[in-house]
Each structure stands twice: as C-alpha cells, then as structure tokens.
Amino acid sequence: TSTRGRKSPVQRATAGAITITHADRVVYPGESITKGDVAAYYQRVMTSLLPNVVKRPLSVIRCPEGARNTCFFQKHPMGGLHHVGTIELKEEKGSLATYMYAKNASSILELVQFGAMEFHVWSTRIDRLETTDRVVFDLDPSPRVTWERIVAAARLLKVQLDELELTSFVRTSGGKGLHVVLPVNPACSWDLVKDFSHAIATRMATGQPQEFVDTASKTKRAGKIYVDYLRNTRGATSIANYSLRTRKNAPVATPLRWEELSKIEGGDAFTIRSLPRRLSRLRKDPWENIDSVKQTLSAAMKKLEVGA
Numbered sequence: 057t058s059t060r061g062r063k064s065p066v067q068r069a070t071a072g073a074i075t076i077t078h079a080d081r082v083v084y085p086g087e088s089i090t091k092g093d094v095a096a097y098y099q100r101v102m103t104s105l106l107p108n109v110v111k112r113p114l115s116v117i118r119c120p121e122g123a124r125n126t127c128f129f130q131k132h133p134m135g136g137l138h139h140v141g142t143i144e145l146k147e148e149k150g151s152l153a154t155y156m157y158a159k160n161a162s163s164i165l166e167l168v169q170f171g172a173m174e175f176h177v178w179s180t181r182i183d184r185l186e187t188t189d190r191v192v193f194d195l196d197p198s199p200r201v202t203w204e205r206i207v208a209a210a211r212l213l214k215v216q217l218d219e220l221e222l223t224s225f226v227r228t229s230g231g232k233g234l235h236v237v238l239p240v241n242p243a244c245s246w247d248l249v250k251d252f253s254h255a256i257a258t259r260m261a262t263g264q265p266q267e268f269v270d271t272a273s274k275t276k277r278a279g280k281i282y283v284d285y286l287r288n289t290r291g292a293t294s295i296a297n298y299s300l301r302t303r304k305n306a307p308v309a310t311p312l313r314w315e316e317l318s319k320i321e322g323g324d325a326f327t328i329r330s331l332p333r334r335l336s337r338l339r340k341d342p343w344e345n346i347d348s349v350k351q352t353l354s355a356a357m358k359k360l361e362v363g364a
C-alpha cells in the first residue's frame with residue numbers, strides 16, 4: 057500500500073516518539089514498498105520481534121537509498137540516535153568498540169527512520185557477553201540444491217538433536233535456507249557452542265558426504281548444503297525473527313513450528329505482505345517457550361565424543 061499523496065498513517069501513529077520522514081519513498085525498487093510500509097510492518101510485528109532482539113548486541117543493514125542500492129551492514133551506532141541503547145564491548149581483536157542494542161519499540165522504529173531494514177543480533181545478551189544462550193545452525197544450500205533437500209537437512213538435524221535430548225526450533229531465513237536454533241539455558245561458553253555445533257556439522261558431513269559439507273569452501277560446497285556452524289562465535293550475528301530481508305518481495309525471517317515445514321515453499325515463503333496475515337492467525341508464537349527450555353550442551357558433547 058503506497059502512502060503517497062496523503063499524510064502517512066505511520067507518521068501519525070508514531071508521532072511523539074519516532075517520526076518517520078520520507079514515508080512515501082519506495083525502498084524496494086520496482087515493488088512499490090515504501091519506507092512507511094517498512095515502518096508499519098515493524099510496528100505490526102513488534103511484540104513478536106522484540107523478545108528475541110531486546111538487550112542483544114544489534115547490527116543493522118541500512119539502505120538509505122532503498123534495498124539493493126547502497127545497503128551496508130552496520131555494527132556501530134551513528135550520531136543522532138536517542139532511543140537505541142549503546143554498550144562498550146571488547147571486540148575479538150581486543151579493542152573496545154561501541155555497539156547498539158534495542159531497548160524497546162522506539163529503538164527499532166528509530167533505526168527504521170535511519171534507513172535500517174534488516175536486524176541482526178548476537179547469540180547473547182549485553183549483560184553476559186562472554187556466554188551464549190543460542191546455538192544457530194545456518195543451513196546454506198549451494199545453487200541448484202532443491203528446497204526439499206533443505207527441509208530434509210533441517211529434519212535430520214532435528215532428529216540428531218532430539219537423540220541428544222535437545223529441543224530445537226526452526227525458522228526460514230527469509231533468504232535461501234533454514235536456520236535451526238537451540239536454546240542453551242543456563243548460558244554456556246562460546247567455546248562449548250562452537251565445539252558442539254562443529255561436531256554436529258562434521259557428523260552430518262561424514263554421515264552423508266554427498267549431501268552435506270562442514271567447510272565454507274566454495275568448491276567443496278558445490279551441489280551440497282553447507283552446515284554453517286560459524287554463527288556460533290562471539291561477535292557473529294544471525295538474522296532476527298521477523299526481520300525483513302532486503303531481497304525480492306521483502307521476505308521475512310519467520311519462526312515456524314516443526315510440523316509446518318512440509319507446507320513451506322522456500323526460505324523466502326513469508327513476506328512483508330503475507331507475514332502479518334500469518335501473525336493474525338497464530339494463537340502463539342512458534343518460538344514462544346524458547347526461553348523456558350532448560351538444557352545444556354555438556355551431556356550431549358560427551359555423547360558426541362564417545363559416539364564419534
């Protein structure tokens with residue numbers, strides 16, 4: 057819906073807190089999706105988006121000129137922000153740097169006002185940066201891998217995690233693949249999640265070498281699914297649930313119930329247009345209880361080492 061030619065509803069809805077300027081600027085070229093539509097989308101999904109974003113180091117993809125034009129990945133705050141939290145943290149190379157985090161809806165909308173379109177978070181919270189509470193498996197298909205194979209990969213991963221008595225969750229990335237995420241509670245060391253996720257990726261690649269690889273190498277990945285476990289390092293980010301992607305049709309990274317996978321048509325199945333309808337129909341978020349799952353990796357790690 058274009059907001060051109062009249063006062064943007066978004067502009068009025070957020071007046072007092074955040075004003076969205078240039079709300080009628082088309083930000084998805086050729087798709088008549090405006091900056092106002094993006095702001096309205098984030099307002100609509102806000103209560104679903106915030107639980108997995110608030111108080112986590114946050115990076116954004118900003119596209120001041122619209123998606124697919126001059127977009128850039130930004131980790132550090134720009135001047136002029138009033139509603140976005142900042143935290144000084146030690147980067148991997150040892151130097152201190154200022155990072156952003158969302159405090160509330162105004163944080164998200166203010167970033168949208170500054171051209172943010174995608175929201176990416178660390179797998180940890182700002183009050184305990186040296187531990188992590190999420191393991192993220194990013195299933196990356198190389199070109200020509202069918203969607204059915206990606207779904208089968210996610211299901212196989214789930215079975216392996218089930219066997220280790222670990223509860224996992226699935227989402228579309230909004231791009232080509234799926235992400236399988238498991239909560240770790242209480243949070244554990246980055247070393248442990250990295251070792252664990254690497255061990256799982258290697259087990260998949262060893263078990264079905266024609267299907268999976270555990271290295272990013274482009275030539276080894278050809279025709280296969282890369283089980284990307286490298287999201288599980290301090291400082292790495294993953295797309296947040298309900299974030300838009302700056303790709304064709306404005307797709308959304310969408311948390312699913314495992315049972316839904318069979319009727320999903322691709323990593324970009326849900327979009328800025330269809331996701332709000334889905335949200336209206338859902339009685340609860342598929343990931344609603346993710347933070348109440350109590351599980352650790354130590355027992356699973358021991359089993360993997362013995363079984364390897």
Ligand code: ATP
Pocket residue numbers: 129176177194195196229230231232233234287292293294295323
């Ligand atoms: P797809 O399903 O298409 O793979 P995806 O969300 O998994 O979608 P990837 O391209 O596989 O996307 O992952 C890129 C990852 O790297 C994301 O998790 C993102 O948070 C992160 N990222 C993207 N751009 C940058 C950047 N410039 N610097 C650091 N990290 C980035």
Ligand code: MN
Pocket residue numbers: 194195196229233284
């Ligand atoms: Mn991916």
Ligand code: MN
Pocket residue numbers: 194196284
């Ligand atoms: Mn990846």
